Amino acid sequence: MEEAERLVKKYFEFVSEKKFMGLKCKKCGAYILPPKSICKKCGSREFEWVEFSGKGSLYTFTVIHVAAKRFLNDAPFVVGVVQLEEGPRITARIVGVDPNKPETIKTGMPLKVTFIESDEKVLLAFEPEK
Amino acid sequence: MMKKVAVIGVGLTKFGKHPKVSSRELFAEAAFKAIEDAGIDLKDVEEAFVGSFLPDVLEHQGHIAPLMLDYIGLTGIPATHTEGACASSGVAVRMGYMAIASGLRDIVLVAGVEKMTDFPTSDVTEALALASDDLFEASEGLTFPGVFALMAKAHMDKYGTTEEQMAAVAVKNHHNALFNPYAQFHKEINIETVLSSRVIAWPLKLFDCSPISDGAAVIILASEDVAKKYTDTPVWIVASAQASDTMALCEREELTTFKAARMAAEQAYKMAGVKPKDIDIAEVHDCFTIAEIIAYEDLGFCEKGEGGKLIEEGETEIGGRIPVNTSGGLKAKGHPVGATGVAQIIEVVHQLRGEAGKRQVDGAEIGLTHNVGGTGATVTVHILRR
Ligand SMILES: [Zn+2]
Numbered sequence: 001m002e003e004a005e006r007l008v009k010k011y012f013e014f015v016s017e018k019k020f021m022g023l024k025c026k027k028c029g030a031y032i033l034p035p036k037s038i039c040k041k042c043g044s045r046e047f048e049w050v051e052f053s054g055k056g057s058l059y060t061f062t063v064i065h066v067a068a069k070r071f072l073n074d075a076p077f078v079v080g081v082v083q084l085e086e087g088p089r090i091t092a093r094i095v096g097v098d099p100n101k102p103e104t105i106k107t108g109m110p111l112k113v114t115f116i117e118s119d120e121k122v123l124l125a126f127e128p129e130k
Numbered sequence: 131m132m133k134k135v136a137v138i139g140v141g142l143t144k145f146g147k148h149p150k151v152s153s154r155e156l157f158a159e160a161a162f163k164a165i166e167d168a169g170i171d172l173k174d175v176e177e178a179f180v181g182s183f184l185p186d187v188l189e190h191q192g193h194i195a196p197l198m199l200d201y202i203g204l205t206g207i208p209a210t211h212t213e214g215a216c217a218s219s220g221v222a223v224r225m226g227y228m229a230i231a232s233g234l235r236d237i238v239l240v241a242g243v244e245k246m247t248d249f250p251t252s253d254v255t256e257a258l259a260l261a262s263d264d265l266f267e268a269s270e271g272l273t274f275p276g277v278f279a280l281m282a283k284a285h286m287d288k289y290g291t292t293e294e295q296m297a298a299v300a301v302k303n304h305h306n307a308l309f310n311p312y313a314q315f316h317k318e319i320n321i322e323t324v325l326s327s328r329v330i331a332w333p334l335k336l337f338d339c340s341p342i343s344d345g346a347a348v349i350i351l352a353s354e355d356v357a358k359k360y361t362d363t364p365v366w367i368v369a370s371a372q373a374s375d376t377m378a379l380c381e382r383e384e385l386t387t388f389k390a391a392r393m394a395a396e397q398a399y400k401m402a403g404v405k406p407k408d409i410d411i412a413e414v415h416d417c418f419t420i421a422e423i424i425a426y427e428d429l430g431f432c433e434k435g436e437g438g439k440l441i442e443e444g445e446t447e448i449g450g451r452i453p454v455n456t457s458g459g460l461k462a463k464g465h466p467v468g469a470t471g472v473a474q475i476i477e478v479v480h481q482l483r484g485e486a487g488k489r490q491v492d493g494a495e496i497g498l499t500h501n502v503g504g505t506g507a508t509v510t511v512h513i514l515r516r
Contacts, residue, residue: 008265034266034378060287060385062279063332064271068256071271076329079272081280081380089380091267102332107287123270 007035010049016122018115020054022086023047031086054113056084056126061107063099070119076100082111082126093118096127132231136357136364137514139168139350140476145464146247146314148344153182153189153245154201156346161202161241164348169360170237172202175350178209178239179226181219182468187257188249198241215261216417217503218242219347220372220471220510226351227370227512236356242473243346244466254342258467261504263378275339275418277379277505279331282420284385286333288435293333295438296419297324300337300461302447303416307458309488314343314464324419338419343464347472349479365479369401369513377507386435388506391428395500398511399430402496406430409452409513410494411481413474415502416459425500426454429511448489456481456489474499475512482516 007023011034014021023032027044031052038045061080064071071077078094093116097105111126141163143156157180165172180195191197195209214221219242226240246254258274267277285291301321307313324337357364373393376382382389399405406429414429416422423437431452432440440446446454457463457477460470478497480486499512 012265034263034381060280060284062272062276062283062334063329064273064276065329065331066251066255066273066275067271068259068268068273069252070256072252074271077271079270079276079280081385091270091272091378091380093270107283118271119269121269 007037011035015115015124018122020052020113020124021049022052022088024050031088033084033088033090053085055129056082056111058094058105058107058109058111059083059089061094061105063102074118078105080126090124093123093125094127095125133233134354135227135230135367136352136354137349137367137475137479138352138357138361138364139164139170140479141165141167141348142312142473142476143346144312145343145345145466149248153185153194153243153346154198156245156344157198157241157243157348158202160346160348161239164239164350168350170350172204174237175204175207175239176235176237177207177229178204178241179212179222180209181212181222181242181471182244183213183215183218184244184246184257184467187260188254189245198243214508215504216415216467217471217501217508217510218468220499220501220512221508223471223475223512224370224372224510227367230351230353236353238351239348240351240472241346241348242469242471244468245344246342246466247344251342266378266380273331275331275334278418278420279334280379281385281424282333282418285420285424288386289438291423291438293325294321295442296338296423297321298441299416299419299422300324302441303455303459303461306448306456306489307462310458310463313458313462314341315458315462334418334420340417340460340465343466345464345466345469345473347469347476349472349475363483363516365482366515367512368515369398369511371397371401372508372510373397375507377505379505387424388428388502388509390506390509391425391500391502391511394509394511395429398513402513402515404496404513408496409498410496411456411478411491412452412454412498412500413457413477414454414459414500415470416455416461417465417502419461421502422454422459429498429500448491453491456486456491471499471501471510474501475514478514482514
């Protein structure tokens with residue numbers, strides 16, 4: 001299956017175009033992110049790309065103060081795990097919140113997808129849903 | 131039928147900063163100590179496994195197993211490097227265990243080594259982040275402390291675990307390290323020291339984090355017949371287990387537990403024929419304070435969600451119901467990542483032989499080690515018995 005071999009690259013090509021796409025299992029309908037070569041629910045290897053709604057909620061988060069070298073200029077910044085409406089969770093930057101006031105950032109808060117640029121790349125990010 | 135496996139010799143360098151030596155010299159110091167402790171000759175070693183995480187990235191050195199062995203004059207035997215992030219040498223112990231349990235070997239050298247303090251913190255932070263899913267997590271800016279901070283926040287939300295309870299882990303481990311001559315820190319701290327230290331990855335602060343360290347640890351494993359020839363005080367490895375999980379945190383059902391740790395622990399208890407309440411001492415992977423609290427729960431020392439209470443009530447102090455990290459743990463003994471798995475075994479051996487000095491747990495008979503690799507994608511659990 002030719003397509004399966006380039007699922008991960010394809011995902012990041014979409015991100016670079018500021019599109020939030022994920023896989024949908026053709027057999028059981030499960031949504032899959034990050035991409036995998038097999039559906040963990042049913043074992044199928046047949047997928048289609050679908051656009052995710054970009055809606056979700058904050059599952060957990062941290063504020064990175066001591067960053068890796070390539071992100072030194074971004075610190076402090078928030079990274080969270082986002083519970084997506086479609087079922088999977090994804091790790092992403094959380095923007096539009098105050099990294100210096102973590103007590104004001106609430107898990108469970110509704111979020112929507114956005115994209116930021118850092119390290120000369122487009123990164124997946126989420127911001128509070130107004 | 132599987133053969134019994136004994137630890138007959140142990141050797142450790144002091145953990146901490148060793149600016150004047152390279153990793154091979156650290157390895158040699160620990161290896162010669164272990165060989166002397168075992169009472170064997172160098173040429174008796176039939177095979178070696180060397181755990182190390184970042185020699186290629188930090189020291190610009192690959193293929194380190196034969197390199198290390200060559201430095202102590204031991205070429206010819208099979209020498210294999212194992213890598214499982216911070217569980218690199220826990221994995222090496224299991225390889226050594228299997229080599230002897232299978233009947234293939236009688237004497238095996240198992241080592242762990244890491245050299246980290248020669249490099250800027252941002253380089254080390256970047257290097258350690260290799261143990262997370264680079265494309266999906268590290269590339270979003272998630273660091274290694276960040277991984278454990280995400281879990282700490284989830285644990286706080288779900289079970290009401292507090293920053294004070296996490297701080298108590300660091301306080302206990304710094305206290306224990308006062309009595310360990312090999313430890314990096316010999317400095318008592320208090321809850322306030324931890325809470326007022328600078329934020330690394332909220333809610334984790336500097337004193338919630340294990341330090342950057344250099345160090346090496348070596349053990350000599352032997353089959354039963356051979357062990358009896360060299361020692362009257364063998365310590366038996368009665369269980370050796372390992373499990374894996376997803377690399378990315380976002381793919382896990384639960385972020386308050388390490389599934390691989392629970393799986394490895396379950397296998398280990400079954401293999402050893404013991405229960406969590408039978409464990410007299412444990413060396414657990416407290417790379418961050420929250421990790422020790424989660425370890426209590428994953429290893430069955432308390433119910434899920436009660437890890438914070440267990441530390442608060444002093445149950446894991448020396449003299450408590452289940453002393454944990456009598457060595458000072460990764461937090462205060464130091465965490466040269468690749469050396470940690472073997473160093474944990476060495477602390478348990480010292481305790482079971484009754485050689486732990488002022489940190490000795492009286493009458494300790496059964497000990498456990500818990501070594502977590504990276505985000506918990508690899509975990510090894512060993513149980514030892516005198
Ligand atoms: Zn499916």
